[in-house]
Amino acid sequence: MIGPALPIAAIGDLASRRKLRFLRSTSGRFAVLHIVFSLACTLPVLLFVFFQIDRIIIADFTRPLEFRQSNLERLYAEGGIAGLTAAVENRARRAHRDQTAILLVDRQGRSLAGNLSTWPQDLPAPQDWTPSRLLRNGGSEREEFLVRTVRLPSGHRLLLGGLLDNRADVHRAILLALLGAFILAMPIALLGSLAIVREMNRMVAAIAIVGQHVGNGDLSSRAALDGSGDPIDRLRSSLNTLLDRIEVLVAEHRVLTDALAHDLRSPLTRVHIQVTRAQADAAGSDQTARFQAIEQEVGYVLRILDGALEISRAEAGIGRGNFEQLDLNVMLHDLCEIYQPLATGAGVTITVVCPADLATYGDRSLVARALANLVDNALKYGAEGHAITLEGSVAGDEIHLCVSDRAAGIPVERRSEAIHKFGRLDPARTTSGSGLGLALVKAVASLHRGRFELEDNSPGLRARMILPDRHTALSSPNE
Amino acid sequence: MTRTILVVEDDAETAAYLRTGLEQGGYRVEVASDGRQGLDMARHLNVDGIVLDRMLPEMDGLSVLTALRQDGRDTPVIILSAIGSTDERVRGLRAGSDDYLVKPFAMLELLARLEVLQRRRLAQQVVSTQLTCLDLTLDLIASRAERAGQVLQLQPRAIQLLEFLMRNQGQVVTRSMIFQKVWNYDFDPGTNVIDVYVSNLRKEIDRESLPPLLHTIRGAGYRLGSRGEEDFATGAATS
Numbered sequence: 001m002i003g004p005a006l007p008i009a010a011i012g013d014l015a016s017r018r019k020l021r022f023l024r025s026t027s028g029r030f031a032v033l034h035i036v037f038s039l040a041c042t043l044p045v046l047l048f049v050f051f052q053i054d055r056i057i058i059a060d061f062t063r064p065l066e067f068r069q070s071n072l073e074r075l076y077a078e079g080g081i082a083g084l085t086a087a088v089e090n091r092a093r094r095a096h097r098d099q100t101a102i103l104l105v106d107r108q109g110r111s112l113a114g115n116l117s118t119w120p121q122d123l124p125a126p127q128d129w130t131p132s133r134l135l136r137n138g139g140s141e142r143e144e145f146l147v148r149t150v151r152l153p154s155g156h157r158l159l160l161g162g163l164l165d166n167r168a169d170v171h172r173a174i175l176l177a178l179l180g181a182f183i184l185a186m187p188i189a190l191l192g193s194l195a196i197v198r199e200m201n202r203m204v205a206a207i208a209i210v211g212q213h214v215g216n217g218d219l220s221s222r223a224a225l226d227g228s229g230d231p232i233d234r235l236r237s238s239l240n241t242l243l244d245r246i247e248v249l250v251a252e253h254r255v256l257t258d259a260l261a262h263d264l265r266s267p268l269t270r271v272h273i274q275v276t277r278a279q280a281d282a283a284g285s286d287q288t289a290r291f292q293a294i295e296q297e298v299g300y301v302l303r304i305l306d307g308a309l310e311i312s313r314a315e316a317g318i319g320r321g322n323f324e325q326l327d328l329n330v331m332l333h334d335l336c337e338i339y340q341p342l343a344t345g346a347g348v349t350i351t352v353v354c355p356a357d358l359a360t361y362g363d364r365s366l367v368a369r370a371l372a373n374l375v376d377n378a379l380k381y382g383a384e385g386h387a388i389t390l391e392g393s394v395a396g397d398e399i400h401l402c403v404s405d406r407a408a409g410i411p412v413e414r415r416s417e418a419i420h421k422f423g424r425l426d427p428a429r430t431t432s433g434s435g436l437g438l439a440l441v442k443a444v445a446s447l448h449r450g451r452f453e454l455e456d457n458s459p460g461l462r463a464r465m466i467l468p469d470r471h472t473a474l475s476s477p478n479e
Numbered sequence: 480m481t482r483t484i485l486v487v488e489d490d491a492e493t494a495a496y497l498r499t500g501l502e503q504g505g506y507r508v509e510v511a512s513d514g515r516q517g518l519d520m521a522r523h524l525n526v527d528g529i530v531l532d533r534m535l536p537e538m539d540g541l542s543v544l545t546a547l548r549q550d551g552r553d554t555p556v557i558i559l560s561a562i563g564s565t566d567e568r569v570r571g572l573r574a575g576s577d578d579y580l581v582k583p584f585a586m587l588e589l590l591a592r593l594e595v596l597q598r599r600r601l602a603q604q605v606v607s608t609q610l611t612c613l614d615l616t617l618d619l620i621a622s623r624a625e626r627a628g629q630v631l632q633l634q635p636r637a638i639q640l641l642e643f644l645m646r647n648q649g650q651v652v653t654r655s656m657i658f659q660k661v662w663n664y665d666f667d668p669g670t671n672v673i674d675v676y677v678s679n680l681r682k683e684i685d686r687e688s689l690p691p692l693l694h695t696i697r698g699a700g701y702r703l704g705s706r707g708e709e710d711f712a713t714g715a716a717t718s
Contacts, residue, residue, distance in 0.1 A: 302583065303667075310564055319566030337636060338668050341675030365565045369666040 027197040034193030042185040046178045053174055057167055061146055062129050065162045081154055088113035099163035101134050101145045107155035125149035125157040131164060203232050219247045252315050263304055267297040307436035314443035319363055328358040331368055332390045339375050346383045354392035360399050361473040362448050370444040373437040374403035374463045382407035385460050397472045404462040415454040441465060482527040483507040487517030489535050500586040514538030518546055526554060528593055533560035541574045548575035555596035587699040591651045610645040612703055615692055617645055631683045640680055644703040653700035677701055
């Protein structure tokens with residue numbers, strides 16, 4: 001023997017447990033359910049066929065007997081009871097050839113003619129075609145006849161029956177055929193359920209494989225849709241939506257951590273240098289300038305961190321619970337007012353163009369901050385155009401908020417770069433600002449299920465933040 | 480009468496910094512180092528204000544705040560937290576805090592905000608529409624400001640700014656407080672904006688030959704009132 005043998009009982013136990021596990025599994029239950037259903041459908045059909053065939057046989061059988069009986073009745077009408085008796089007698093003599101049972105009895109039940117010794121006890125007259133077991137004269141055992149009885153006006157009773165020998169044969173044949181059909185249905189049902197389970201497992205496995213790929217780090221893996229819109233397809237589609245979201249968040253996370261690490265390193269290094277120098281300086285010397293430099297750097301670090309976190313949360317869709325009704329006309333005028341002093345100082349005029357009732361739902365603080373970033377940007381990079389326009393308008397079910405300047409603008413090929421986090425069109429990063437301004441605007445737009453675009457204002461730059469109007473904003477799914 | 484502030488803060492360093500700063504600002508200070516203890520002390524000590532961290536052991540700050548408000552206590556609470564995103568600040572204010580300050584913070588900012596809350600608590604019942612600060616008067620119903628009998632030419636926003644300064648006269652108000660209360664936004668617009676508005680207001684209020692009322696407090700903000708009151712000269716220390 002190879003290895004320790006399992007006791008027989010344990011093997012049986014294992015087998016039954018395996019069977020149980022199969023029945024508990026979705027595939028197992030599916031297979032069993034399918035078999036039961038298909039057999040449950042086959043059985044009534046087979047039974048119907050059986051009874052239908054039986055009915056046809058009997059109908060077929062009664063036709064010659066009825067003809068014979070009508071002959072006898074005719075003879076009775078012509079020759080009275082004597083004629084009938086003679087006819088019955090005659091018939092009974094030939095009865096062995098066509099397997100007929102025939103009997104004529106008088107009012108007292110005494111046999112007048114026929115091939116049965118007595119009137120069967122439980123047989124009333126008249127009675128329409130009924131199967132009945134009768135013993136013929138000279139016969140060894142009772143046989144099944146299809147019998148009809150009539151009571152004549154004279155009180156005599158006549159019995160006529162045909163032997164149902166082929167009915168039993170046909171029954172047997174049909175039953176065999178039906179059994180055969182049933183036995184054939186079993187494997188077909190089994191095959192069907194196996195096919196269904198296989199197909200189901202294949203579909204689920206395709207989805208599971210996507211999950212596995214994603215789990216293994218291939219975030220771009222998606223379930224293929226067949227476009228049918230059935231529940232499985234919808235499952236695939238919602239899985240894909242889920243994965244899209246995860247991919248965005250992970251990419252977001254990666255960019256954020258990379259960029260943060262990169263952008264925080266330089267100010268922190270400068271802080272480190274200042275502290276090191278302060279320690280190296282002679283005791284008692286005035287360190288105020290160093291401390292001020294350090295404070296400035298720390299403030300810069302904090303602003304980057306703050307902006308990055310805010311963007312990351314907005315892009316992840318956190319904060320939709322804070323949405324409230326926003327009067328955008330008031331907001332644009334507020335921003336104009338807030339930046340007016342700075343603009344005046346820079347020789348720029350700010351103009352607001354906006355319908356009075358421009359409103360939507362959103363995060364007041366974030367939308368204001370995004371617009372403020374745009375105005376700030378326009379003042380920083382577009383001041384030589386001497387004019388900034390804040391424009392609010394309605395386009396279909398969208399609201400467009402534009403901040404435009406009349407300066408040099410940004411060339412088409414560099415616009416997407418400008419929107420990217422930490423993407424500044426200033427490689428040396430000498431200008432103040434963390435490079436998060438436009439990325440925040442984009443994140444705020446996407447938090448509101450809107451868009452952010454940079455356009456040519458010929459000349460100058462037009463930054464367009466597009467938000468859904470209040471109806472669309474309310475009807476869009478909220479988490 | 481010395482007012483008592485309860486500081487609920489689990490970081491020992493920050494708690495000590497808060498204690499020193501608040502004591503220098505003239506408060507008595509009690510410190511709780513976790514949320515449960517903080518809630519206990521807030522219930523049993525009669526404190527005039529609470530400085531509450533959010534991420535605390537035992538019980539988080541928002542739960543402490545919610546429990547206090549459910550008790551029916553209206554003790555002024557300032558949340559002081561490293562959790563600073565817009566939506567989280569809204570959550571804090573909705574949970575019942577009176578103000579929300581993000582770490583790291585300037586001690587002067589905290590003191591100024593605490594003072595405003597204290598004052599608001601005392602003056603809660605009085606809704607005055609006539610404000611006075613020495614020879615400066617503001618009639619809110621008529622939107623009319625006068626200094627030494629002369630009418631001042633002020634835009635609506637300048638009147639709102641003046642109202643805020645007059646309601647907190649003698650107190651230092653910071654730029655971010657002004658921006659939050661007068662403009663009702665909470666992003667950082669760059670300090671220049673407030674400075675420009677304040678200096679325009681100053682031009683109207685402190686005309687030549689009049690003693691100045693609107694003072695700039697270096698490293699902190701502004702104060703409306705006569706010169707010579709206690710000055711915040713501690714500088715803008717941060718934690």
